[in-house]
Amino acid sequence: MDGALPDLLEALRRDRALMEPDRLRERIEALDRLDALLPDAGAPAQCAQALQQQLEAANATQFEAIREAIQRGDGREALQRWRRAGDGAALRAGDGYDWRDELVGGVLPFGEPGEASALPPEMVFYQPTPARHVFDLLDRLALGADDVLVDLGSGLGHVPMLAAICSGARGIGIEIEPAYVASARACAQALRLANVAFVQGDARAADFAVGSVFHLYTPFTGSVLRSVLDALRREAGCRAFRISSFGPCTRVLAAEPWLASDDALLPGRVAIFRTRS
Ligand SMILES: C[S@@+](CC[C@H](N)C(=O)[O-])C[C@H]1O[C@@H](n2cnc3c(N)ncnc32)[C@H](O)[C@@H]1O
Incomplete structure (x- = not known):
């Protein structure tokens, strides 16, 4: 576990486009990884929490935009890009949950x-x-x-x-x-x-x-x-x-x-x- 959180924080900080709208999946997955590492974090916890808040705020803005599109009757278009995003042809079988459930x-x-x-x-x-x-x-x-x-x-x-x-x-x-x-x-x-x-x-x-x-x-x-x-x-x-x-x-x-x-x-x-x- 040692070094895992600082390494993750560094990788996320270097990723300058992470807050862009089309990186929703990566942000949700980054939040999951931060959640998993935070309980053992010690000193880097404050930086991680600040980044968590930024990621959550970017996601909330995007969720709100999709919700408004649904309320206008444009939900199909707003959700379309996320329905198969990043999977290629494969669909993971089984009853586990992933970023789409978030x-x-x-x-x-x-x-x-x-x-x-x-x-x-x-x-x-x-x-x-x-x-x-x-x-x-x-x-x-x-x-x-x-x-x-x-x-x-x-x-x-x-x-x-x-x-x-x-x-x-x-x-x-x-x-x-x-x-x-x-x-x-x-x-x-x-x-x-x-x-x-x-x-x-x-x-x-x-x-x-x-x-x-x-x-x-x-x-x-x-x-x-x-x-x-x-x-x-x-x-x-x-x-x-x-x-x-x-x-x-x-x-x-x-x-x-x-x-x-x-x-x-x-x-x-x-x-x-x-x-x-
Ligand atoms: C496994 S969940 C499925 C939820 C949802 N259909 C979905 O696919 O996300 C089963 C649901 O069936 C409901 N349920 C169980 N027996 C029922 C019954 N006899 N009539 C109506 N609903 C029932 C439960 O309360 C529960 O919400």
Whole structure:
């Protein structure tokens, strides 16, 4: 650890363009590295904290600019450059988070939700789909203005909000936890997202007649998942739609005979299924 912080500070100070708008990713990653080194810092801590404040201020300015673009209805363009920035062709699989989650958390004004209640067995606690996988999903879905993405177990609501911002589709979140729904509604209102709505309730009682895509980041398991899939299968008898999934529930969806996937199912990536005709 010795020397690691001074070396990092020196490298960051030498990087004269670090505060430029297009270096957002590098600033977020630099803040992560500073955070990791600061507890053991000793004397250089003051310099590191000053630099941290500069980096955070530059990021806050940029988050605010993106937020204002979303409020004007220009969010798709404002976020476009960050959706694949710096990845090349590869998308990191798995459920870890990266700098894009900081970006989304900085831009979307999530209030601190109140205390969440304990969920019954078979209902899964809140954990957001990592932002890179949401952007990957939106690229692959290519939603249009007539689409409606319904997130079953929507938590703080970033999937329906990003779908609406990035595609112009409607976004609906269905979430059992009232505190999350209140936070999601406040966030959508602050961003002036007229085409996003959040419904508080059990996904088993949802209106499946609305929705061209249903998203499931393993919100429930066992008999709760079975009941929702049975309702979706009945709806599939009337019309076609797609289901996207992330996490362990993908295995269950892949075994459903009324669903098909056009892509190979890659571990740690979002899967997209369509109803069979
Ligand atoms: C793993 S998180 C997924 C969050 C969000 N869909 C995402 O992709 O970022 C699961 C969410 O489902 C919610 N949930 C669990 N059981 C539910 C049910 N029966 N009906 C509605 N929401 C439920 C939880 O409160 C939690 O917010």
